[in-house]
Amino acid sequence: MLHRAIATVAEPHSWQDYVVPQQWEAFTADDHAVWDLLFVRQVDLLGTRVVTSFLDGIDLLRLSRPGVPDLGELNAILTPRTAWRTVAVTGLVPDDIFFAMLAARVFPVGNFIRKRAELDYLEEPDCFHDLFGHIPMLADHDFAGMAEHIGRLGEAAIAAGQGERAARLYWHSVEFGLACEGEALKILGAGLASSFGEAHFSLESEAVERLPFSVERAVATDYKHDAFQPRYLVSRSLEATIAEVMALTPERLLTI
Template identity: 40%
Template sequence: MPKSTKYIAKEADRDGRINYSVQDDAVWHDLVLQQQPNVNRFAADEYLAGQRKLDLPKDRVPQCVEVSKQLRELTGWRVRPVPALIGFAQFFAMLADNTFPAASFIRSREDFDYIEEPDIFHEIYGHTPLLTDKRFAKFSEMIGKTGLECEKADYSWLIRLYWFTIEFGLIRQGNEIKALGSGLASSPTELIYSIEDETAIRKPFDVIDILRTPYRIDIHQPIYFVLDDADQLFEASDRNLLEDIHTAQRLGLHAPAYPPKQPLEQKAS
Protein backbone atom coordinates (compact mmCIF):
# COMPACT_ATOMS: atom_id res chain seq x y z
CA MET A 1 0.00 0.00 0.00
CA PRO A 2 1.18 3.59 -0.49
CA LYS A 3 2.97 5.20 2.43
CA SER A 4 1.13 8.51 2.15
CA THR A 5 -2.04 9.97 0.70
CA LYS A 6 -3.39 13.37 -0.25
CA TYR A 7 -6.90 12.32 0.79
CA ILE A 8 -8.50 12.95 4.17
CA ALA A 9 -10.73 10.33 5.75
CA LYS A 10 -14.39 11.30 6.13
CA GLU A 11 -15.88 10.93 9.59
CA ALA A 12 -19.09 8.99 10.15
CA ASP A 13 -21.83 10.45 12.33
CA ARG A 14 -23.28 8.76 15.41
CA ASP A 15 -25.43 6.56 13.15
CA GLY A 16 -22.44 5.43 11.11
CA ARG A 17 -23.34 7.53 8.07
CA ILE A 18 -21.02 9.81 6.12
CA ASN A 19 -22.18 13.07 4.57
CA TYR A 20 -20.96 12.71 0.98
CA SER A 21 -21.24 15.79 -1.21
CA VAL A 22 -23.15 16.15 -4.45
CA GLN A 23 -19.76 16.06 -6.21
CA ASP A 24 -18.85 12.80 -4.41
CA ASP A 25 -22.13 11.21 -5.48
CA ALA A 26 -21.56 12.35 -9.07
CA VAL A 27 -18.11 10.71 -9.13
CA TRP A 28 -19.63 7.45 -7.85
CA HIS A 29 -22.37 7.59 -10.48
CA ASP A 30 -19.92 8.23 -13.31
CA LEU A 31 -17.53 5.51 -12.13
CA VAL A 32 -20.36 2.96 -12.08
CA LEU A 33 -21.58 4.16 -15.48
CA GLN A 34 -18.09 3.71 -16.93
CA GLN A 35 -17.23 0.43 -15.25
CA GLN A 36 -20.42 -1.65 -15.30
CA PRO A 37 -20.49 -2.54 -19.04
CA ASN A 38 -16.98 -4.00 -18.84
CA VAL A 39 -17.76 -5.74 -15.55
CA ASN A 40 -20.77 -7.37 -17.20
CA ARG A 41 -18.48 -8.58 -19.97
CA PHE A 42 -15.31 -9.60 -18.13
CA ALA A 43 -16.18 -10.34 -14.47
CA ALA A 44 -16.62 -13.82 -13.03
CA ASP A 45 -20.07 -15.27 -12.37
CA GLU A 46 -19.47 -15.18 -8.60
CA TYR A 47 -18.76 -11.46 -8.67
CA LEU A 48 -21.80 -10.68 -10.81
CA ALA A 49 -24.00 -12.78 -8.53
CA GLY A 50 -22.78 -10.73 -5.57
CA GLN A 51 -23.61 -7.50 -7.37
CA ARG A 52 -27.15 -8.71 -7.94
CA LYS A 53 -27.56 -9.63 -4.26
CA LEU A 54 -26.39 -6.20 -3.05
CA ASP A 55 -28.01 -4.07 -5.76
CA LEU A 56 -25.83 -1.13 -4.78
CA PRO A 57 -27.13 2.38 -5.57
CA LYS A 58 -25.85 3.80 -8.83
CA ASP A 59 -26.56 7.49 -8.23
CA ARG A 60 -24.84 7.98 -4.84
CA VAL A 61 -22.08 6.62 -2.64
CA PRO A 62 -23.48 3.71 -0.61
CA GLN A 63 -23.35 3.97 3.16
CA CYS A 64 -21.33 1.32 4.98
CA VAL A 65 -24.18 0.75 7.42
CA GLU A 66 -26.50 -0.10 4.53
CA VAL A 67 -24.08 -2.56 2.97
CA SER A 68 -23.29 -4.06 6.38
CA LYS A 69 -26.96 -4.82 6.99
CA GLN A 70 -27.10 -6.83 3.77
CA LEU A 71 -23.80 -8.63 4.36
CA ARG A 72 -24.70 -9.60 7.92
CA GLU A 73 -27.82 -11.34 6.64
CA LEU A 74 -25.85 -13.19 3.93
CA THR A 75 -22.49 -14.07 5.48
CA GLY A 76 -22.22 -12.36 8.87
CA TRP A 77 -19.77 -9.73 7.61
CA ARG A 78 -19.87 -5.96 7.96
CA VAL A 79 -18.06 -2.96 6.48
CA ARG A 80 -16.43 -0.34 8.70
CA PRO A 81 -15.05 3.03 7.53
CA VAL A 82 -11.33 3.51 8.21
CA PRO A 83 -8.69 6.09 7.28
CA ALA A 84 -7.18 5.73 3.82
CA LEU A 85 -4.13 3.88 5.12
CA ILE A 86 -4.07 1.14 7.76
CA GLY A 87 -1.29 -1.26 8.66
CA PHE A 88 -1.21 -4.99 7.96
CA ALA A 89 -1.79 -5.87 11.62
CA GLN A 90 -5.05 -3.90 11.75
CA PHE A 91 -6.10 -5.19 8.34
CA PHE A 92 -5.64 -8.83 9.34
CA ALA A 93 -7.35 -8.29 12.70
CA MET A 94 -10.41 -6.82 11.01
CA LEU A 95 -10.66 -9.64 8.47
CA ALA A 96 -10.39 -12.17 11.28
CA ASP A 97 -13.35 -10.40 12.92
CA ASN A 98 -15.44 -10.61 9.72
CA THR A 99 -15.08 -6.87 9.24
CA PHE A 100 -13.98 -5.33 5.97
CA PRO A 101 -12.09 -2.01 6.31
CA ALA A 102 -13.35 0.58 3.84
CA ALA A 103 -11.49 3.80 3.13
CA SER A 104 -14.17 6.44 3.56
CA PHE A 105 -13.21 8.99 0.88
CA ILE A 106 -13.93 8.83 -2.84
CA ARG A 107 -11.39 9.78 -5.49
CA SER A 108 -11.32 13.20 -7.13
CA ARG A 109 -12.00 13.86 -10.81
CA GLU A 110 -8.25 14.27 -11.20
CA ASP A 111 -7.76 10.62 -10.16
CA PHE A 112 -10.90 9.35 -11.87
CA ASP A 113 -9.26 6.63 -13.98
CA TYR A 114 -6.49 5.60 -11.59
CA ILE A 115 -5.85 6.00 -7.89
CA GLU A 116 -3.00 4.26 -6.10
CA GLU A 117 -4.62 4.00 -2.68
CA PRO A 118 -8.01 2.32 -2.17
CA ASP A 119 -11.09 4.55 -2.02
CA ILE A 120 -14.73 3.84 -1.23
CA PHE A 121 -15.43 2.91 -4.86
CA HIS A 122 -12.77 0.21 -4.78
CA GLU A 123 -13.86 -0.98 -1.33
CA ILE A 124 -17.62 -1.15 -1.89
CA TYR A 125 -18.00 -1.65 -5.65
CA GLY A 126 -14.89 -3.85 -5.88
CA HIS A 127 -14.87 -5.92 -2.69
CA THR A 128 -18.31 -6.34 -1.20
CA PRO A 129 -19.88 -8.43 -4.00
CA LEU A 130 -17.52 -11.35 -3.22
CA LEU A 131 -18.25 -10.99 0.51
CA THR A 132 -21.86 -12.00 -0.19
CA ASP A 133 -20.55 -15.51 -0.93
CA LYS A 134 -19.83 -17.62 2.18
CA ARG A 135 -16.90 -19.33 0.46
CA PHE A 136 -15.04 -16.12 -0.35
CA ALA A 137 -15.95 -14.69 3.04
CA LYS A 138 -14.40 -17.76 4.69
CA PHE A 139 -11.20 -17.37 2.66
CA SER A 140 -10.89 -13.70 3.67
CA GLU A 141 -11.46 -14.63 7.32
CA MET A 142 -8.75 -17.31 7.03
CA ILE A 143 -6.28 -14.74 5.68
CA GLY A 144 -7.04 -12.53 8.68
CA LYS A 145 -6.68 -15.32 11.25
CA THR A 146 -3.40 -16.43 9.70
CA GLY A 147 -2.19 -12.84 9.86
CA LEU A 148 -2.86 -12.78 13.60
CA GLU A 149 -0.56 -15.80 14.00
CA CYS A 150 2.21 -14.39 11.80
CA GLU A 151 5.33 -12.57 12.79
CA LYS A 152 5.59 -9.08 11.33
CA ALA A 153 8.28 -10.33 8.96
CA ASP A 154 5.69 -12.71 7.47
CA TYR A 155 3.07 -10.07 6.65
CA SER A 156 4.45 -9.19 3.23
CA TRP A 157 4.47 -12.89 2.30
CA LEU A 158 0.92 -13.59 3.41
CA ILE A 159 -0.56 -10.52 1.76
CA ARG A 160 0.57 -11.82 -1.65
CA LEU A 161 -2.01 -14.61 -1.40
CA TYR A 162 -4.74 -12.02 -0.85
CA TRP A 163 -3.34 -9.74 -3.56
CA PHE A 164 -3.20 -12.36 -6.32
CA THR A 165 -6.65 -13.81 -5.51
CA ILE A 166 -9.15 -11.47 -3.87
CA GLU A 167 -7.59 -8.36 -5.40
CA PHE A 168 -6.27 -9.49 -8.80
CA GLY A 169 -7.28 -13.11 -9.29
CA LEU A 170 -8.58 -14.63 -12.53
CA ILE A 171 -10.72 -17.75 -12.98
CA ARG A 172 -11.60 -20.10 -15.83
CA GLN A 173 -15.29 -20.31 -16.63
CA GLY A 174 -16.15 -22.51 -19.59
CA ASN A 175 -13.73 -21.68 -22.38
CA GLU A 176 -13.04 -18.19 -21.06
CA ILE A 177 -10.93 -16.51 -18.41
CA LYS A 178 -12.84 -14.08 -16.21
CA ALA A 179 -11.82 -11.50 -13.63
CA LEU A 180 -12.46 -12.48 -10.03
CA GLY A 181 -10.39 -9.89 -8.18
CA SER A 182 -11.84 -6.76 -6.65
CA GLY A 183 -8.92 -4.63 -7.83
CA LEU A 184 -9.79 -5.63 -11.38
CA ALA A 185 -13.52 -5.04 -10.97
CA SER A 186 -12.93 -1.43 -9.88
CA SER A 187 -10.20 -0.60 -12.42
CA PRO A 188 -11.27 0.99 -15.73
CA THR A 189 -8.13 -0.14 -17.56
CA GLU A 190 -6.70 -3.18 -15.76
CA LEU A 191 -9.93 -5.17 -15.96
CA ILE A 192 -9.68 -5.23 -19.77
CA TYR A 193 -5.88 -5.60 -19.74
CA SER A 194 -5.95 -8.63 -17.45
CA ILE A 195 -8.25 -10.55 -19.79
CA GLU A 196 -7.30 -9.39 -23.26
CA ASP A 197 -3.70 -8.14 -23.32
CA GLU A 198 -1.30 -10.63 -24.90
CA THR A 199 1.66 -9.35 -22.87
CA ALA A 200 0.10 -10.27 -19.52
CA ILE A 201 1.44 -13.51 -18.01
CA ARG A 202 -1.33 -15.81 -16.74
CA LYS A 203 -0.10 -18.63 -14.52
CA PRO A 204 -1.99 -21.54 -12.93
CA PHE A 205 -3.04 -21.06 -9.32
CA ASP A 206 -0.40 -22.35 -6.91
CA VAL A 207 -0.12 -21.15 -3.32
CA ILE A 208 3.67 -21.46 -2.98
CA ASP A 209 4.25 -19.83 -6.36
CA ILE A 210 1.99 -16.94 -5.35
CA LEU A 211 3.74 -16.43 -2.00
CA ARG A 212 7.05 -16.14 -3.85
CA THR A 213 5.84 -13.61 -6.45
CA PRO A 214 6.59 -9.92 -5.76
CA TYR A 215 4.24 -7.22 -7.00
CA ARG A 216 3.94 -3.48 -7.40
CA ILE A 217 0.78 -1.55 -6.62
CA ASP A 218 1.29 1.32 -9.06
CA ILE A 219 1.26 -0.56 -12.38
CA HIS A 220 -0.84 -3.12 -14.19
CA GLN A 221 0.17 -6.52 -12.88
CA PRO A 222 2.59 -8.30 -15.22
CA ILE A 223 1.50 -11.66 -13.72
CA TYR A 224 -1.95 -13.00 -12.87
CA PHE A 225 -2.87 -16.36 -11.34
CA VAL A 226 -5.80 -18.28 -12.81
CA LEU A 227 -8.03 -20.57 -10.79
CA ASP A 228 -9.45 -23.57 -12.63
CA ASP A 229 -12.49 -23.28 -10.39
CA ALA A 230 -13.43 -21.49 -7.21
CA ASP A 231 -12.98 -24.64 -5.11
CA GLN A 232 -9.21 -24.26 -5.44
CA LEU A 233 -9.40 -21.04 -3.48
CA PHE A 234 -11.69 -22.47 -0.85
CA GLU A 235 -9.42 -25.51 -0.42
CA ALA A 236 -6.62 -23.06 0.37
CA SER A 237 -8.63 -22.06 3.45
CA ASP A 238 -7.78 -25.44 4.98
CA ARG A 239 -4.04 -25.26 4.30
CA ASN A 240 -1.41 -24.56 6.93
CA LEU A 241 -0.48 -21.16 5.53
CA LEU A 242 2.18 -20.50 8.16
CA GLU A 243 3.98 -23.60 6.94
CA ASP A 244 3.44 -22.47 3.34
CA ILE A 245 4.97 -19.08 4.14
CA HIS A 246 8.03 -20.69 5.70
CA THR A 247 8.41 -22.95 2.65
CA ALA A 248 8.22 -19.94 0.35
CA GLN A 249 10.77 -18.09 2.46
CA ARG A 250 13.21 -20.99 2.23
CA LEU A 251 12.81 -21.07 -1.55
CA GLY A 252 13.07 -17.28 -1.84
CA LEU A 253 11.29 -14.68 -3.95
CA HIS A 254 11.06 -14.99 -7.70
CA ALA A 255 12.83 -12.32 -9.71
CA PRO A 256 10.38 -9.44 -10.29
CA ALA A 257 8.60 -9.49 -13.66
CA TYR A 258 8.48 -5.68 -13.64
CA PRO A 259 11.15 -2.97 -13.85
CA PRO A 260 12.25 -1.33 -10.60
CA LYS A 261 10.42 1.84 -9.66
CA GLN A 262 12.57 4.86 -10.41
CA PRO A 263 13.07 7.51 -7.74
CA LEU A 264 11.08 10.60 -8.58
CA GLU A 265 14.17 12.71 -9.34
CA GLN A 266 15.40 10.13 -11.88
CA LYS A 267 12.21 9.98 -13.91
CA ALA A 268 12.26 11.58 -17.33
CA SER A 269 10.52 14.92 -17.46
Protein backbone atom coordinates (compact mmCIF):
# COMPACT_ATOMS: atom_id res chain seq x y z
CA MET A 1 0.00 0.00 0.00
CA LEU A 2 0.98 3.57 -0.62
CA HIS A 3 2.18 4.49 2.84
CA ARG A 4 5.04 2.03 2.52
CA ALA A 5 6.38 2.22 -1.01
CA ILE A 6 5.81 3.83 -4.38
CA ALA A 7 5.54 1.48 -7.32
CA THR A 8 6.58 3.17 -10.54
CA VAL A 9 5.97 0.32 -12.99
CA ALA A 10 2.55 -1.26 -13.34
CA GLU A 11 2.49 -5.04 -13.07
CA PRO A 12 0.45 -7.14 -15.50
CA HIS A 13 -2.00 -8.44 -12.91
CA SER A 14 -5.53 -7.67 -11.87
CA TRP A 15 -6.31 -6.81 -8.28
CA GLN A 16 -8.23 -10.07 -7.91
CA ASP A 17 -4.92 -11.95 -8.20
CA TYR A 18 -3.86 -10.55 -4.82
CA VAL A 19 -6.96 -11.60 -2.86
CA VAL A 20 -6.62 -14.56 -0.50
CA PRO A 21 -8.89 -16.12 2.11
CA GLN A 22 -8.76 -14.31 5.42
CA GLN A 23 -8.61 -17.65 7.26
CA TRP A 24 -10.16 -16.04 10.32
CA GLU A 25 -10.18 -19.40 12.07
CA ALA A 26 -6.35 -19.43 11.94
CA PHE A 27 -6.07 -16.44 14.29
CA THR A 28 -4.97 -17.68 17.70
CA ALA A 29 -6.36 -16.72 21.07
CA ASP A 30 -3.30 -14.50 21.52
CA ASP A 31 -3.93 -12.85 18.15
CA HIS A 32 -7.44 -11.95 19.28
CA ALA A 33 -6.07 -10.73 22.61
CA VAL A 34 -3.58 -8.48 20.81
CA TRP A 35 -6.44 -6.98 18.75
CA ASP A 36 -8.45 -6.32 21.92
CA LEU A 37 -5.44 -4.71 23.61
CA LEU A 38 -4.69 -2.50 20.61
CA PHE A 39 -8.34 -1.54 20.18
CA VAL A 40 -8.94 -0.50 23.79
CA ARG A 41 -5.61 1.30 24.02
CA GLN A 42 -6.19 3.25 20.80
CA VAL A 43 -9.79 4.20 21.58
CA ASP A 44 -8.69 5.48 24.98
CA LEU A 45 -5.80 7.38 23.42
CA LEU A 46 -7.88 9.01 20.70
CA GLY A 47 -10.85 9.99 22.83
CA THR A 48 -12.48 12.77 20.86
CA ARG A 49 -9.27 13.76 19.04
CA VAL A 50 -10.49 12.12 15.84
CA VAL A 51 -13.20 13.31 13.46
CA THR A 52 -16.71 12.31 14.49
CA SER A 53 -17.27 10.21 11.36
CA PHE A 54 -14.50 7.88 12.50
CA LEU A 55 -16.14 7.26 15.86
CA ASP A 56 -19.50 6.81 14.15
CA GLY A 57 -17.96 4.23 11.85
CA ILE A 58 -16.60 2.19 14.74
CA ASP A 59 -20.10 1.98 16.18
CA LEU A 60 -21.86 1.34 12.86
CA LEU A 61 -19.49 -1.47 11.93
CA ARG A 62 -19.44 -2.98 15.43
CA LEU A 63 -15.67 -2.95 15.54
CA SER A 64 -15.71 -2.86 19.33
CA ARG A 65 -16.73 -6.52 19.48
CA PRO A 66 -13.92 -8.67 20.94
CA GLY A 67 -11.37 -10.26 18.65
CA VAL A 68 -10.07 -9.71 15.13
CA PRO A 69 -13.03 -8.85 12.91
CA ASP A 70 -14.25 -11.46 10.48
CA LEU A 71 -14.24 -9.80 7.05
CA GLY A 72 -17.39 -11.58 5.95
CA GLU A 73 -19.31 -10.28 8.94
CA LEU A 74 -17.83 -6.81 8.47
CA ASN A 75 -18.78 -6.72 4.79
CA ALA A 76 -22.34 -7.72 5.66
CA ILE A 77 -22.66 -4.30 7.31
CA LEU A 78 -20.30 -2.17 5.23
CA THR A 79 -21.28 -3.22 1.71
CA PRO A 80 -25.02 -2.48 1.97
CA ARG A 81 -24.16 0.90 3.48
CA THR A 82 -21.55 2.33 1.07
CA ALA A 83 -20.89 -0.47 -1.48
CA TRP A 84 -17.34 -0.92 -0.15
CA ARG A 85 -15.99 -4.29 0.87
CA THR A 86 -12.84 -5.59 2.46
CA VAL A 87 -10.68 -8.40 1.09
CA ALA A 88 -7.72 -10.20 2.61
CA VAL A 89 -4.21 -9.92 1.17
CA THR A 90 -0.94 -11.42 2.36
CA GLY A 91 0.94 -8.13 2.59
CA LEU A 92 1.87 -5.15 0.46
CA VAL A 93 0.23 -4.72 -2.91
CA PRO A 94 1.78 -2.59 -5.68
CA ASP A 95 0.37 0.88 -6.07
CA ASP A 96 -1.28 0.18 -9.41
CA ILE A 97 -3.16 -2.71 -7.79
CA PHE A 98 -4.01 -0.66 -4.71
CA PHE A 99 -5.49 2.20 -6.74
CA ALA A 100 -7.44 -0.28 -8.86
CA MET A 101 -8.89 -1.75 -5.67
CA LEU A 102 -9.93 1.67 -4.40
CA ALA A 103 -11.54 2.46 -7.75
CA ALA A 104 -13.58 -0.75 -7.37
CA ARG A 105 -14.54 0.13 -3.76
CA VAL A 106 -12.43 -2.71 -2.43
CA PHE A 107 -10.05 -2.24 0.50
CA PRO A 108 -7.16 -4.69 1.06
CA VAL A 109 -6.63 -5.93 4.61
CA GLY A 110 -3.55 -7.83 5.76
CA ASN A 111 -4.48 -11.34 6.88
CA PHE A 112 -2.15 -11.14 9.89
CA ILE A 113 -1.78 -9.16 13.10
CA ARG A 114 1.33 -7.93 14.84
CA LYS A 115 2.90 -9.76 17.77
CA ARG A 116 2.94 -8.40 21.31
CA ALA A 117 6.56 -7.32 20.87
CA GLU A 118 5.51 -5.09 17.97
CA LEU A 119 2.57 -3.26 19.53
CA ASP A 120 3.89 0.22 18.81
CA TYR A 121 5.55 -0.20 15.43
CA LEU A 122 5.92 -2.68 12.60
CA GLU A 123 7.20 -2.11 9.09
CA GLU A 124 4.31 -3.75 7.28
CA PRO A 125 0.89 -2.55 8.43
CA ASP A 126 -1.29 -5.37 9.69
CA CYS A 127 -5.02 -5.93 9.97
CA PHE A 128 -5.23 -3.59 12.95
CA HIS A 129 -3.94 -0.66 10.93
CA ASP A 130 -6.10 -1.57 7.96
CA LEU A 131 -9.33 -2.31 9.83
CA PHE A 132 -9.16 0.11 12.75
CA GLY A 133 -7.46 2.92 10.84
CA HIS A 134 -9.23 2.84 7.48
CA ILE A 135 -12.53 1.04 7.56
CA PRO A 136 -14.53 3.26 9.97
CA MET A 137 -14.28 6.18 7.53
CA LEU A 138 -15.50 4.01 4.66
CA ALA A 139 -18.86 3.82 6.43
CA ASP A 140 -19.22 7.57 5.75
CA HIS A 141 -20.97 7.96 2.37
CA ASP A 142 -19.10 11.09 1.28
CA PHE A 143 -15.68 9.86 2.38
CA ALA A 144 -16.39 6.54 0.69
CA GLY A 145 -16.96 8.40 -2.56
CA MET A 146 -13.74 10.36 -2.12
CA ALA A 147 -11.72 7.19 -1.55
CA GLU A 148 -13.07 5.68 -4.78
CA HIS A 149 -12.28 8.92 -6.63
CA ILE A 150 -8.69 8.85 -5.38
CA GLY A 151 -8.46 5.31 -6.74
CA ARG A 152 -9.50 6.55 -10.18
CA LEU A 153 -7.07 9.44 -9.96
CA GLY A 154 -4.35 6.99 -9.03
CA GLU A 155 -5.10 4.75 -11.98
CA ALA A 156 -4.83 7.72 -14.34
CA ALA A 157 -1.63 8.99 -12.72
CA ILE A 158 0.09 5.60 -12.87
CA ALA A 159 -0.96 5.16 -16.51
CA ALA A 160 0.76 8.48 -17.20
CA GLY A 161 3.90 7.46 -15.29
CA GLN A 162 3.21 9.94 -12.47
CA GLY A 163 1.84 7.72 -9.74
CA GLU A 164 3.71 9.68 -7.08
CA ARG A 165 1.29 12.58 -7.55
CA ALA A 166 -1.69 10.48 -6.50
CA ALA A 167 0.36 8.80 -3.78
CA ARG A 168 1.12 12.14 -2.16
CA LEU A 169 -2.52 13.22 -2.39
CA TYR A 170 -3.59 9.96 -0.74
CA TRP A 171 -0.95 10.29 1.95
CA HIS A 172 -1.86 13.83 2.99
CA SER A 173 -5.60 13.17 3.07
CA VAL A 174 -6.55 9.54 3.71
CA GLU A 175 -3.43 8.48 5.64
CA PHE A 176 -2.04 11.47 7.55
CA GLY A 177 -4.48 14.33 7.10
CA LEU A 178 -5.73 16.57 9.90
CA ALA A 179 -9.00 18.50 9.84
CA CYS A 180 -10.75 21.10 11.93
CA GLU A 181 -14.07 20.20 13.49
CA GLY A 182 -15.68 23.21 15.09
CA GLU A 183 -12.87 24.93 16.97
CA ALA A 184 -10.86 21.73 17.50
CA LEU A 185 -8.03 20.21 15.51
CA LYS A 186 -8.82 16.55 14.81
CA ILE A 187 -7.20 13.48 13.29
CA LEU A 188 -8.54 12.50 9.89
CA GLY A 189 -5.95 10.10 8.47
CA ALA A 190 -5.88 6.36 9.13
CA GLY A 191 -2.14 6.33 9.74
CA LEU A 192 -2.63 8.71 12.64
CA ALA A 193 -5.84 7.14 13.95
CA SER A 194 -4.15 3.75 14.26
CA SER A 195 -0.79 4.97 15.60
CA PHE A 196 -0.19 4.99 19.34
CA GLY A 197 2.83 7.28 19.07
CA GLU A 198 1.94 9.65 16.25
CA ALA A 199 -1.68 10.40 17.10
CA HIS A 200 -0.87 12.90 19.85
CA PHE A 201 2.37 13.96 18.18
CA SER A 202 0.51 15.17 15.09
CA LEU A 203 -1.84 17.31 17.16
CA GLU A 204 0.44 18.58 19.92
CA SER A 205 4.10 18.59 18.88
CA GLU A 206 5.68 22.00 18.42
CA ALA A 207 8.41 20.46 16.27
CA VAL A 208 6.32 20.00 13.13
CA GLU A 209 4.72 22.19 10.50
CA ARG A 210 0.95 22.27 10.12
CA LEU A 211 0.03 23.81 6.80
CA PRO A 212 -3.38 24.46 5.25
CA PHE A 213 -4.58 21.59 3.08
CA SER A 214 -5.07 22.05 -0.63
CA VAL A 215 -4.82 19.47 -3.36
CA GLU A 216 -2.00 21.48 -4.92
CA ARG A 217 -0.01 21.43 -1.68
CA ALA A 218 -0.76 17.76 -1.07
CA VAL A 219 0.45 16.74 -4.51
CA ALA A 220 3.65 18.78 -4.08
CA THR A 221 4.49 17.75 -0.49
CA ASP A 222 6.85 14.84 0.13
CA TYR A 223 6.39 12.52 3.10
CA LYS A 224 8.21 9.95 5.20
CA HIS A 225 6.92 6.39 5.35
CA ASP A 226 9.35 5.19 8.05
CA ALA A 227 9.21 7.99 10.65
CA PHE A 228 6.89 10.57 12.18
CA GLN A 229 5.98 13.24 9.67
CA PRO A 230 7.80 16.59 9.64
CA ARG A 231 4.60 18.31 8.45
CA TYR A 232 0.87 17.72 8.34
CA LEU A 233 -1.74 19.30 6.12
CA VAL A 234 -4.80 20.67 7.92
CA SER A 235 -8.16 21.02 6.19
CA ARG A 236 -10.86 23.47 7.22
CA SER A 237 -13.10 20.44 7.76
CA LEU A 238 -13.62 16.86 6.67
CA GLU A 239 -16.25 18.13 4.26
CA ALA A 240 -13.79 20.61 2.75
CA THR A 241 -11.23 17.88 2.14
CA ILE A 242 -13.83 15.71 0.43
CA ALA A 243 -15.13 18.55 -1.73
CA GLU A 244 -11.69 19.63 -2.89
CA VAL A 245 -10.52 16.11 -3.72
CA MET A 246 -13.76 15.25 -5.50
CA ALA A 247 -13.36 18.34 -7.70
CA LEU A 248 -9.90 17.22 -8.83
CA THR A 249 -9.83 15.75 -12.33
CA PRO A 250 -7.11 13.41 -13.65
CA GLU A 251 -6.08 16.08 -16.14
CA ARG A 252 -5.57 18.65 -13.42
CA LEU A 253 -3.76 16.18 -11.16
CA LEU A 254 -1.20 15.62 -13.88
CA THR A 255 -0.56 19.32 -14.43
CA ILE A 256 -0.48 20.69 -10.86
